[in-house]
Amino acid sequence: MARFMDVHSGMNGIDQQGLEAAHLADAQIEGDENVHFLHAWADPATGKVFCLSEAPDKDAVLRIHEKAGHPTSEIYEIALEVE
């Protein structure tokens, strides 16, 4: 399993309820592709949402987001991290 950061644009005005609903929609089907979403961060002012996940590959993450109703094509494989 690898880690990925994907980026959604255009989600301006999303609120906490909307973010939780989107995350739940992903979570309910993520097992279909062996994806697990770990965290999501949103900036309603610019419409950017960042999602961190574990998955077999990029396409698996993108398919779950698409099926859940919030498709994106911007995704990065996280090979390195520090805290």
Add this chain to the structure above:
Amino acid sequence: MARFMDVHSGMNGIDQQGLEAAHLADAQIEGDENVHFLHAWADPATGKVFCLSEAPDKDAVLRIHEKAGHPTSEIYEIALEVE
């Protein structure tokens, strides 16, 4: 204190040692601006690096990155998150 996600581009080929060195350079001066970097994620293949921080405002984060030698202008205020 608010939370921010900033994005660096063009760091292609960065390795674990380089990411840790960049993070350390930030950490050594972050107190000057009351910034605290929480986590960084890197994709050496595309050169993208994402940094999560707590700070008084966006400009404080950007000043620390600039002083540490890895400036960026792309930053988002994280008003919402889920895990």
